[in-house]
Amino acid sequence: MLTPAGCQSRRDRLAAIMEQNGWDLFLTGNRRTAYYFSGTLAAADQPVAFLLRGDGRHDLLTAEVYSASRPVVLPYHDLLPRLRDALGSGARFAAVELAGTPGIYSSLLPAAVDASADIYRLRKRKEPDEVAEIRESLGFCAAAYRAAREVIRPGLTELDVYNAMNAAVVKAAGTTIHFAGDFACGERAITAGGPPTARTILPGDLYILDLFPARALYFGDTCRTFAAGEPTSGQVEAFQVVREAVALGERAVKPGVRAAAVHAMVKEFLDSHEITRKSFWHHSGHGIGHHGHEAPRIQPGSDDIFEAGDVITLEPGCYGTHLQGGIRLEDNYLVTESGLENLFAFPMELRPGV
Template sequence: MPQTSTPEMSTMTDFAGRRKRLQASLRERGAEAMLVTHATNVTYLTGFTGDDSYLLLSPQGALLLSDPRYDQQIGEECPGLEALIRKPTELLLKVTCATLRKLSLPNLLIEGEHVSVNLFDHLQAESGIPELIKGHGQVEALRMLKDATEIALLRRAVSIAERAFTSIRAQLSGKQTERELAHELDRLVRKMGGSGCSFKPIVAVGARAALPHAVPGESTLDSSPFVLIDWGATLGGYRSDLTRVLVTSKIPAKFARIYETVLTAQQAAIDALRPGVLVSEIDRIARESIASAGMGKRFTHGLGHGIGLDIHEAPRLGKNEDRPLESGMVVTVEPGVYYPGFGGVRIEDDVLITDRGCEVLSSLPRELEANQVELLDGP
């Protein structure tokens, strides 16, 4: 899907430096060149926000293979980057293979997790390259560590999401449906300067909050004393991701216990975030905190994930992950406890790993008392 660029993204980012770092990693793999076919990775390496285009990195330099729809756009977004614009009657795959044949490369690294069987077969049969090396996560490894421009965009994406949420919580009405609230969130994100929500917002009233990925429906806010909202904003292609649970009437005692359990686990995990700590250790800390309250079996997903150009990217905070945290990573911390038929609580914030520890980028209050709201037309 095409991204939306901003002047900050196109003029301040060192895309050439990113490509040089990737080329250095290719030499470590013994690869002569790399074909980048995943649209998000092409954007990361070039600033180009269109689609249906590939980036070829070879000893001859960087070459963007695209089509006439994007001729002017490439000039604006990627000044100085060489581009091969295929004719409207030509297929991208055919032009790519013809280009590779001219280079006479001994091998080519491809994005193993993004290349289809059809693309692989065509490259193998028509590129003239003796060896195709199936890579894994070469560009994603670079994307894990955010540079100053990326961090600035993420900060603003968080701020836009928070401003939209603050605005919407001040005007909640009892007859408002989950679907209406989700649509209003997207409208407000755009009004605040974002290009839209990072993903389709999750709005789940009462028992439906037990569904971690609930699809907003027709349940109204006055049909239960609480509502879970998971949303984010996109700015310059970069995505924030937050979750809050609002209480709209008298707090059930069971709900209060769940909420405090989740909040305690989240804070314990955040307190442990610093360079060198394994992501699995962070997950363990939150999981054991919830288990100590007797709710361990109700925490049914990983603790969090990286955010950036994708809403879910490396690193994943999970129990089977052995990657150490590094300064420059930006991750979500989102423990949750879910009881089918009753509801659930998930509290999520976006956190930057720094040289000395971490910085929580989001600032919305997390305490239960601060998340009580009054519906405009009553319960």
């Protein structure tokens, strides 16, 4: 979970933005942002409001969604009187994160400006407690891959593999947690991903497992590709090219470098090899945090520039029927002043030792 020191640091950074823009009050009803600044994680269906004032005082308000003593019909409306009291009448220049804040809350500040873009930019640089939460989620990725590597074989289904991974994640976490990802196997993974199905694993299939678990809100987001059986020489060659593309991206990312330039470099490298040419159709990576995709976005048209404190993914890939599926490899990194620190140590292997 996020720490008091980390939350204070983020509130201080927001307070600096407020002072720069002349805001004396900030309001959000977004539970992710409320967690980001307070360290208190409301339930997904629980109304929440977070306020920060220009003098540094802050409030976190929540409302019940169930009560044994009375029926709760409109919990968001139940929070309104307390929020109205907390807002008071002293704010002259207020800002609201309109993205994710219920309209009945923002309507209390009709003259407020939208702070959504400011919060998005603020989230880009991660504090140590955020990195720690991401590291914990990466531990669940490793548990899932260890289980998958042991069970993947022709004749099983995608659901069989998913169930083995999910059991390993539950055991590692000590409870159920959010465990989503792309679980498509073989040629189904060439242009798609998504939940597992009853599709049977065929001999020679490649199995892409792009996982993004989270105990609270901060995701790990990694990908490994495994062969169902002994890989072909073409699959081994393509795997090596994609692994080299990952290493190319790792060397290229530094503070001050444009994210779009790294994507162009990775794509040019993959297109320079016959076996991977013109099959890499998606982004090369992205930032992660309490949303699965955040800045910096490593793709064409991105204006993002890497800076120390970013936590990113790199995920080049190649796809085609000649491979009987696709290959995607993805690690997570902390951008430092000198380059990248890899946060995920699980080996990149088609099969153990390959």
